[in-house]
Amino acid sequence: ASAAGEAEEARELLERAVALDHPPALVELARELVTSKRVEVRSRVLRLLRRGAELDYPPAMTALSQALKQSPGDDPPETLPLLRRAAAAGEARALYLLGNRHEYGRGVPKDMGEAIRYYRESASRGDVRALTDMGVLTLEGRAGLPKDPAAAVRLFREAAEQDDVIAISNLASLLDQGIGAQQDYEEAARWLRRGTELGDADCTYGLGMATLDGKGISVDVDEAIRLLKLAGERGSAKAPYALGKIHQHPTLGRTDLAAAAHYYGIGVKINDPKCMNTLANLKLRGVGVPRDPAGAAALLQRGVELDHAPCMHGLGSLYEGGLGVPRDPARAVALYRRAAAKGLASSMVNLALCYENGLGVAKDDREAARLYRRAAEQENPQALVNLALLHLRGAGVLKDPLLAKALAERAAKVGSPNAMLLLGQMAEKKSEPDLAAARVWYSRAREAALRSGDARVGKLAGDALGRLGG
Numbered sequence: 001a002s003a004a005g006e007a008e009e010a011r012e013l014l015e016r017a018v019a020l021d022h023p024p025a026l027v028e029l030a031r032e033l034v035t036s037k038r039v040e041v042r043s044r045v046l047r048l049l050r051r052g053a054e055l056d057y058p059p060a061m062t063a064l065s066q067a068l069k070q071s072p073g074d075d076p077p078e079t080l081p082l083l084r085r086a087a088a089a090g091e092a093r094a095l096y097l098l099g100n101r102h103e104y105g106r107g108v109p110k111d112m113g114e115a116i117r118y119y120r121e122s123a124s125r126g127d128v129r130a131l132t133d134m135g136v137l138t139l140e141g142r143a144g145l146p147k148d149p150a151a152a153v154r155l156f157r158e159a160a161e162q163d164d165v166i167a168i169s170n171l172a173s174l175l176d177q178g179i180g181a182q183q184d185y186e187e188a189a190r191w192l193r194r195g196t197e198l199g200d201a202d203c204t205y206g207l208g209m210a211t212l213d214g215k216g217i218s219v220d221v222d223e224a225i226r227l228l229k230l231a232g233e234r235g236s237a238k239a240p241y242a243l244g245k246i247h248q249h250p251t252l253g254r255t256d257l258a259a260a261a262h263y264y265g266i267g268v269k270i271n272d273p274k275c276m277n278t279l280a281n282l283k284l285r286g287v288g289v290p291r292d293p294a295g296a297a298a299l300l301q302r303g304v305e306l307d308h309a310p311c312m313h314g315l316g317s318l319y320e321g322g323l324g325v326p327r328d329p330a331r332a333v334a335l336y337r338r339a340a341a342k343g344l345a346s347s348m349v350n351l352a353l354c355y356e357n358g359l360g361v362a363k364d365d366r367e368a369a370r371l372y373r374r375a376a377e378q379e380n381p382q383a384l385v386n387l388a389l390l391h392l393r394g395a396g397v398l399k400d401p402l403l404a405k406a407l408a409e410r411a412a413k414v415g416s417p418n419a420m421l422l423l424g425q426m427a428e429k430k431s432e433p434d435l436a437a438a439r440v441w442y443s444r445a446r447e448a449a450l451r452s453g454d455a456r457v458g459k460l461a462g463d464a465l466g467r468l469g470g
Contacts, residue, residue, distance in 0.1 A: 018048065023057030030063060053082065058091035065097070080107050087118070095122035096130040112143040123155065131159035132167040139170075139180070149180030160191060165200035168192075172206055176215065185216030196227070201234035209242065221252055232266070240267035241274050248278075248288075257288030268299065273308030276300065280314060284323070293324030304335070312339035313347045320350070320359070329360025340371065348375035349382050356386075356395075365396025376407070381416035384408065388422060401426070412444075417457040420445035424464060439468055 014032075017025030030048040033041050049067055052060025065082040069075065080101075086094035099118030102111045116137070122130035135155035141147025153174055159167030168191050174180050175188035189210050195203025208227030211220050225246060232239035244263035247256045261282050267275025280296035280303075282288050297318050303311025316335030319328045333354050339347035352371035355364045369390050375383030388407035391400045405426060411419030424441030427434045442464045449458035 021051065021055060023052045023055050023060060026052040026055075027057070027060050027063055030060075030067070034067065053085075056089075058086040058089040058094065061086035061089075062091050062094040062097065065094075075107055090121075090125065092122045092125035092127035092130070095119075095125065096127045096133075099130065099133075116143055116145065126158075126162070128159040128162045128164040128167065131155050131162075132164055132170070135159065135167065135170060139174075149174065151180075153180035160194075163194075163198055165195050165198050165203060168195040168198075169200065169202045169206065172203070176210075185210070187216070189216035196230075199234065201231050201236040201239075204228075204231035204234055205236040205238050205242070208239070212242075212246070221246070221254060225254070237267075237270055237272055240264065240270070241272055241278070244275065244278060257282070259288075261288035268302075271302075271306060273303040273306045273311055276303040276306075277308065277310045277314055280311075293318070295324075297324035309339040309342040309344040309347065312336070312342075313344055313350065316347065316350065320354075329354070331360075333360040340374075343378075345375040345378040345380040345383060348372070349380060349386065352383070352386065365390065367396075369396040376410075379410065379414055381411040381414050381419060384411035385416060385418045385422060388419075392426075412441075415448055415452075417445050417448040417452060417454050417461070420448055421457050421461055421464075424461065428464070428468070435468055439465065442468070 011032075014025055014029050018029050026048045030045045030052075033045050033048075045067055046064070049060050049064035053064050061082045065079040065086070068079055083094045083098050083101075087098050095118050098108075099115045099122060100106070101108045101115075102118065103115035104110065108114075116134075119130045119134050119137075123134045132155070135152045137143050137145050138148050138155060139152035153171065156167045156171040156174070160171045172188040172191040172195070175184045175191070177183065189207065192203045192207040192210060196207050204227055207217075208224045208231055209215075210217050211227060212224035213219070225243065228236075228239045228243050228246075232243070240263045244260045244267065246252055247254055247260035247263065249255065261279060264275040264279035264282070268279060276299045279289075280299040283290075283292045283296040283299070285291070297315060300311045300315035300318065304315055312335045315325075316332040316339065318324050319326075319335065320332035321327065333351065336347045336351040336354065340351050348371045352368040352375070353359070354361050355368040355371065357363070369387060372383045372387040372390065376387055384407045387397075388404040388411070390397050391404040391407065393399070405423070408419045408422045408426070412423060420441050424438045424445060427438040427441060442461045445461035446458055446465065449455070449461060
């Protein structure tokens with residue numbers, strides 16, 4: 001028999017069971033019809049479910065409570081009593097939905113304790129949404145629950161085994177990070193593949209990134225690109241940025257800056273501020289797209305409106321330099337301040353420089369030092385070097401050459417050519433010069449500058465080596 005013939009026969013059997021008032025058949029047929037928008041079909045769905053509820057069939061009561069809603073925010077008076085009747089009979093989905101109402105205060109008092117009670121009961125009866133929500137609450141230690149990543153993994157796994165894609169994605173993430181379970185890239189990849197087979201955008205994205213990075217699966221850049229494109233088609237907001245980075249990356253063998261700009265442009269259309277920031281940088285440099293500082297500024301402004309700190313920093317830089325926008329140091333300071341408040345170290349440094357130089361704000365070395373110190377807590381190399389320079393001069397801080405040296409050494413450890421140059425200068429200019437140490441630091445500074453493309457530091461270090469005969 002053909003598939004169409006088998007489907008027709010199954011539907012005929014279902015209709016016969018409905019005619020006999022078989023409650024599960026009433027609900028099953030209603031579920032088959034529920035996607036239709038035709039008024040007559042919707043009317044039949046409601047009749048089927050009402051009949052099931054009249055026969056005291058709890059799944060019919062639950063399904064009817066949801067089918068009565070005309071829109072997502074709709075809550076007809078009949079729905080809550082139906083849910084309570086179904087929940088009293090132990091229907092797992094009704095228990096979950098009542099828990100959800102108590103969590104958000106929809107038609108009932110907001111009561112997280114009561115929500116947890118319903119979620120627990122629903123989860124114990126195997127409802128996948130309840131299992132997943134309890135997993136999230138347990139993972140984060142919310143609503144008075146003890147934080148228990150291992151228990152969260154167990155809950156996510158139980159829901160994942162029932163093909164709940166949110167649970168699958170969460171479980172894969174925990175396995176990837178080794179949270180609540182032993183780190184297992186291969187199992188994480190297997191779950192991501194299952195979520196991908198089920199059509200989930202997040203799992204498809206995750207599998208694409210795992211394939212790109214070779215985590216639990218062989219590296220395959222072409223397959224990663226295919227999966228990330230599929231993730232984008234399925235609605236992943238992260239996919240365009242990842243595709244852009246692949247085509248911008250110099251070592252993956254797929255460098256195509258025009259393609260990178262294209263993917264970032266797709267991300268811009270779905271309001272991804274990371275794509276706005278990156279595409280703006282390409283427009284500033286004329287890489288992959290025509291040079292367009294004004295267009296870059298417009299993109300960064302959109303990112304600022306989305307409260308994205310790197311876009312605030314980038315737009316602040318444009319206002320500071322008058323590139324693509326009128327020069328406005330005060331506005332630059334305001335943008336740096338907003339980004340710094342969000343913890344962006346590079347903006348703390350730029351704001352400190354404004355205070356140090358009296359640009360757009362009154363000169364204040366103490367405030368500059370405070371900002372450098374905050375950025376230095378993130379091991380920002382420029383902050384470490386600039387704070388070292390303040391301690392060498394005693395500007396806004398106590399004069400302390402030993403602390404200055406320690407700060408510069410921290411910056412040198414993270415590869416800062418400026419720090420290495422400063423350490424060379426400090427060794428050379430000591431009261432008892434250490435020319436051997438100076439040569440070592442100048443040599444390291446020149447090599448680091450060559451790697452990073454810092455021509456200024458490279459020349460200064462080279463000149464110093466020439467002067468010392470290094």
